[in-house]
Amino acid sequence: MKKFAVSLLAVSLLFASCDPDPKPEIVNLEVVIQPVFGSANSPVVYNSQQFPMGIDTVKFTRNDFIFSDFALLDEQGNRVDIRNEYAFLSLPDRNSFTLPTSITPGQYSGFAFTIGLDSTINHGDPSLWGGTHPLNPAVNNLHWGWTGGYIFAAMEGYYQKDGAEHPWLYHIALNENRMDVVVETPLDLTDFKTLTLNLDLEGFFKAVHSLSPNEDGDFSHSTFDNGLAHKLSENLSQSFRFASLENQTP
Amino acid sequence: MIKAHNLAFGLLSLIAVSCGDHWGKKPHVTTPYALQVPAGFPQPALPEDNPLTVEGILLGRQLFYDPILSLDSSQSCGSCHNSAFGFTDNGLTYSVGVDGSEGDRNSMPLHNLAWHQRFFWDGRSPSLREQSLEPISNPIEMKEDVLHVVEKLQRQPRYQDAFTAAFGDDEVTPERMGLAMEQFMLTILSGGESKFDRFIAGTESLTAEESLGMQLFNGESNPNSPTPGADCFHCHGGALFTNHRFMNNGLDSVLTDLGLGEVTGLATDDGKFKVPSLRNIAYTAPYMHDGRFQTLEQVIDFYNADVAPNSPNLDPSMVGFIQTHSGGVRGLNLTLAQRQALVAFLNTLTDTRVETDTLYQNPF
Numbered sequence: 001m002k003k004f005a006v007s008l009l010a011v012s013l014l015f016a017s018c019d020p021d022p023k024p025e026i027v028n029l030e031v032v033i034q035p036v037f038g039s040a041n042s043p044v045v046y047n048s049q050q051f052p053m054g055i056d057t058v059k060f061t062r063n064d065f066i067f068s069d070f071a072l073l074d075e076q077g078n079r080v081d082i083r084n085e086y087a088f089l090s091l092p093d094r095n096s097f098t099l100p101t102s103i104t105p106g107q108y109s110g111f112a113f114t115i116g117l118d119s120t121i122n123h124g125d126p127s128l129w130g131g132t133h134p135l136n137p138a139v140n141n142l143h144w145g146w147t148g149g150y151i152f153a154a155m156e157g158y159y160q161k162d163g164a165e166h167p168w169l170y171h172i173a174l175n176e177n178r179m180d181v182v183v184e185t186p187l188d189l190t191d192f193k194t195l196t197l198n199l200d201l202e203g204f205f206k207a208v209h210s211l212s213p214n215e216d217g218d219f220s221h222s223t224f225d226n227g228l229a230h231k232l233s234e235n236l237s238q239s240f241r242f243a244s245l246e247n248q249t250p
Numbered sequence: 251m252i253k254a255h256n257l258a259f260g261l262l263s264l265i266a267v268s269c270g271d272h273w274g275k276k277p278h279v280t281t282p283y284a285l286q287v288p289a290g291f292p293q294p295a296l297p298e299d300n301p302l303t304v305e306g307i308l309l310g311r312q313l314f315y316d317p318i319l320s321l322d323s324s325q326s327c328g329s330c331h332n333s334a335f336g337f338t339d340n341g342l343t344y345s346v347g348v349d350g351s352e353g354d355r356n357s358m359p360l361h362n363l364a365w366h367q368r369f370f371w372d373g374r375s376p377s378l379r380e381q382s383l384e385p386i387s388n389p390i391e392m393k394e395d396v397l398h399v400v401e402k403l404q405r406q407p408r409y410q411d412a413f414t415a416a417f418g419d420d421e422v423t424p425e426r427m428g429l430a431m432e433q434f435m436l437t438i439l440s441g442g443e444s445k446f447d448r449f450i451a452g453t454e455s456l457t458a459e460e461s462l463g464m465q466l467f468n469g470e471s472n473p474n475s476p477t478p479g480a481d482c483f484h485c486h487g488g489a490l491f492t493n494h495r496f497m498n499n500g501l502d503s504v505l506t507d508l509g510l511g512e513v514t515g516l517a518t519d520d521g522k523f524k525v526p527s528l529r530n531i532a533y534t535a536p537y538m539h540d541g542r543f544q545t546l547e548q549v550i551d552f553y554n555a556d557v558a559p560n561s562p563n564l565d566p567s568m569v570g571f572i573q574t575h576s577g578g579v580r581g582l583n584l585t586l587a588q589r590q591a592l593v594a595f596l597n598t599l600t601d602t603r604v605e606t607d608t609l610y611q612n613p614f
Binding site for chain 1 (some may be wrong): 287289290291292293294295324359365399423468472474475476483484487488489493494495518558560564565566567568570575
C-alpha cells in the first residue's frame, strides 16, 4: 500500500513538472511593419516599382519613422501603456522592433502607438541617448539639429512630371503633426507573439485627404506648406491595419 | 599521515597543472582610453570587440605614420591624410600612389569616424579596420602585399614591443594591424573647440555675417517661406554636420563614376556618394568626391544654381535645389551676400585641434 502511494505521488509529480504547455507569467511583443500598396495589399518594391496615384505615378524610396507611446488596449478598450519605449524604423530593411518582456499575458482588443515624440523628448538633448538607442541622431538620421526636434516620418520618392522622373519629399515633424495610430483587433497575447501590421502606402496619399505631388506640392518640411504636412500626417495615421498575429519563432 | 600527505600533494599538483599556462608569465594589462565625446555630439557606438586602449592607439598611430606599409617605404597613411589639411591630401584633387599612379577620388578627411558605419566615398568598407588595410594593397596607392608588411613589421624590435603592449604578444597579423589603426582613427575628433562650438556653448559670438550664414544653413529653401534658406541642414545637419547617408547631390547629368552603385551593383545606387561632414571644411579643399571644386564659393555656387535636375537617382532631398522660383529662376536663388554669409558660417566649423593635438601627430 505504502509502495503504491509513493508510486502515485511520483507519477503525479512527473505530470506536474512536464506540463507540455506552460503559460508564461510575462511576455514581450515583436511588431513588424510591412509596407503594402492599396486594399489588395500589393507588396512594395522600393526604388523600383511605380504605383498609379490619381494623376500621378509614384515610386517610394524612403520611409523612416520614429515610434513612441506604445499601448495595448484591454478588452474594454482602455490603454495599457508600455512606457519609455521608442523604435526607429527604416523600411523595408529595418522593419521590426520588440517591446520588452513586461506585458501581462491575456486578451487585448488593439494596439496603439504614436509616430513622433512628445514635446519634452522631441526638444530634449539628443546627445544623451546611447550609441545604439533609436533616438540617437547617429542611428536614425532624423534629428534636425539646432532647428530643434526630430523628423517623425521621412517619406521620399519620385513621381512623373513633364515626362520625367522628379523627386518628392515630405518630412513630417513638429508637435502638431504627431500621429496617433490605433489598430483595433482582437489580440491573444497569452504567449510570445509577433504582430504584423500592414502600412498601406496608398493611404499615405489618400486615406483622409486625396493628395498629389503634382497638384499639392512635391515637398514639405512641415512649415510654409499650406497645411500639406498636417494633411499627410492625418493620412499616415489612418494607413496601418492588422495583418497577422503569430507565435514567435524560437 | 601518509594519506593526508598524499592528499595535499595531489591538491598542489592539481593547482600547478591548472596554472601551468600562466606560470611565471605576467598577465597582459592595457590602459583603457575613454573617448572624450565633444559636447552636443551623439554618443558613438564604438566597436565592442576592439575597446580603445592607450597601447592600441599608440600602435595604430605608429602604423598610420610609418611608410614601411608601402611597397618602397615612401608613403604612409599620413602621406595622403595630412593632419595639417584636416587629414586630407595637401590640397590635391587626387592622391598619387607610390609608382606615380593618380587616384580618381579625392582623399577623405578622417575626423569623427567613431560615428560612421561605412567607409570610403562609395561605402565599400563596412568597418574602419578593413578600410585601414585596403590602401596598402591598392595598386594605385601603396601597392604592397599586406603579408609582406607583416614580415617587415615582425623584424622591427619597436613593433615587437608595441604589438606585445597592445595585444599581449608580438605576433603581427593583418587583423591586429587593422584593429590598432581602427583604434587610432576612432580617436581623431573635430568638435567642441571650433568657433561654432564656442557659440553654441555661449562663450563666443558670431559676426552678423556668420549669423546670417547659420540662419541660411538651417533654413528651408521654400518659395512660401518669408525668409530665404539654403537647405544645407537636410544632409549636413546635427552636431556632426552629416547625415552619414549615401546620396546623389546632382553634380552630373551623365554619370562617369557610379559610386555606391559600383559596390552594390544596383542601378538605383548609381551616382550616390557618402555625405561628408562639414566640420573642418576650410581645411579640406578641394571638394566633392572628385575634388572638382577648389573653393567653398564654387561649392555654394553649384548648390545655388547648377544642380542637375535630371541626374540619375538625384536624391529627393535635393528637390529644393531644383525648384523654380517666380521669375523663372531655378535653384536656391541666393544673393551674392547670402552666399558669402554661408561661406563665413562654414569657416566657423574649423577646429584647429587636428593640427595641434599631439595625439594625432606623427610620432617618428
